[in-house]
Amino acid sequence: MYDDFMAKCIYCLKDETKTTFQSREHVLPEFLGLYDPQTPVLRDCVCDLCNSIFSKLETKFREDTFEGILGQRLNFQNQNSITVRNKNFKITPLSKFRNQLFMRTFFLLKIENEKLVPDLRGHVTLKMKNGGYRVFLLESLSTLKKESSKFNKIKKDITKLSKEDIWIFVSKKEASIEQVKDILKNYGVTYNEKERGSGDDISETVEIAENYDGTVDKDIVRVIAKICFNYLCYCAREDNQPNILFHENFDSIRRFIYKGEGRPQSFFSIDENRILGEESGSNKNYLGHSICFGEENGKLYFRITLFGFQPYKLFLGDIPPELKHQLFGCAHIFDPLGKKIHNIAQNRQPIALDALMLSFGLLKRFR
Ligand SMILES: [Zn+2]
Known part of the structure; x- marks a missing residue:
């Protein structure tokens, strides 16, 4: 489907003439769950070198955060053991x-x-x-x-x-x-x-x-920001607009994610508001991963919660002019227990795969 695009890394910006693209990058790390009929992955978007940098960061996230340890304890990947660092978390x-x-x-x-x-x-x-x-x-x-x-x-x-x-x-x-x-x-x-x-x-x-x-340190924010940018990448590719990912407005967030440059305080916060309306005002949190993006004051914001734990809010940069549109946005729930992905704009009923794929895009704003 993407044969006409040259592979180019959305993080370090090297293309296939400068680096290799053998590995797949999961939009959400696998220890957070796997989905039927397919778990969203990125091909030819994240180079092998960046992928190996991320794998170290993700190991720390998996072993030393609430969300990572809960993913291990639910053992979606059927592992023989789990590891708890007991350092930060x-x-x-x-x-x-x-x-x-x-x-x-x-x-x-x-x-x-x-x-x-x-x-x-x-x-x-x-x-x-x-x-x-x-x-x-x-x-x-x-x-x-x-x-x-x-x-x-x-x-x-x-x-x-x-x-x-x-x-x-x-x-x-x-x-x-x-x-x-x-x-x-x-x-x-x-x-x-x-x-x-x-x-x-x-x-x-x-x-x-x-x-x-526990605290949310820089490496942990990098993993959360990467999930957001991966999701944006997945949506942009499903919409056949992969070039938007290389826009200079996203240069600082990509450098933060793959090099750790910059300060998370400038764009990251823990947001008290729940993403799902039905969670607001109740003590019940949905045990899935909710993720959405949209526009706020000309900036691209993301809101994400993993296993219904604390919601995070991130600003990835100014929205490129070509994406300024009243429908800019997208939102999904990943349900690792039911192994299903749901479009937030739809009911939580299983939908056909082609409809689900069509629900990923850049102009799918909800509510
Ligand atoms: Zn790279």
Whole structure:
């Protein structure tokens, strides 16, 4: 569809004569969810070098923000383990378990009856030397074939972790502690039990209750700004207007995103207003990602919220004259639990793929 365009990076502005375009760039990072029938990706828009810069930033976002850790805990990508840096973003459990020992475990999550509940599958938690921790699913540890590349990767990762403070959560049905010890031995870990809690509490219904504390630093703003600019790119390409992305009005935001130049304070804020009208004034937040852009005082603004967490507002630059139009804008909801994408202007009913693709564009302002 885009064969007539020369590949050119929307971030560093190098074209295919100066850099390579082998990798795909996901509009939203994959750990935030995957969608049917297709997850929006950009091809020939983000070069491999920029892509590798972004992958480091996204790792930090994934492991050290509310949104990133929630994405990992919902495990859309079916990973064997999750990583929590516990550096910028701190989670303090306020668990309602009767048995206080369970306060120390860090659960993956799943959705049951529209509620986030702990995933009670067995897992092993090991501390990182710098204060973070990694949670390995027992199921993965026990089923990976010895000496397979995934097995070796985990074994290698575990050598870097502290063996002093190991925490095992397992139900009697799943395995005995002796079995878990044997599994851990395969990975070079000797487990010496210090205390044990009763498993009787597992059957009670437990809501996850946690306190969160963290800041949004420059790298995190870069990831959020990149999602916005990627979305703009996707909309511009669906509208066959890719050249608008290279407009000089966007030069400062692209330098901020790929080089970290400039100060986020000048264009980024946490916005108290909810994006979805139905969320305003209620305590219920929709557990999806809402994203929209439009015009405000001649500037291109974005509003975005991931997993219904705090809404962010960004100004990406002055609107290029060719985009000044009363319908300038676009808005979508990405629902990672239902794996669906919805156009905000439409009802949240599934629509045919061709209609959905047509809903991406530059002149699709909502409300
Ligand atoms: Zn590039």
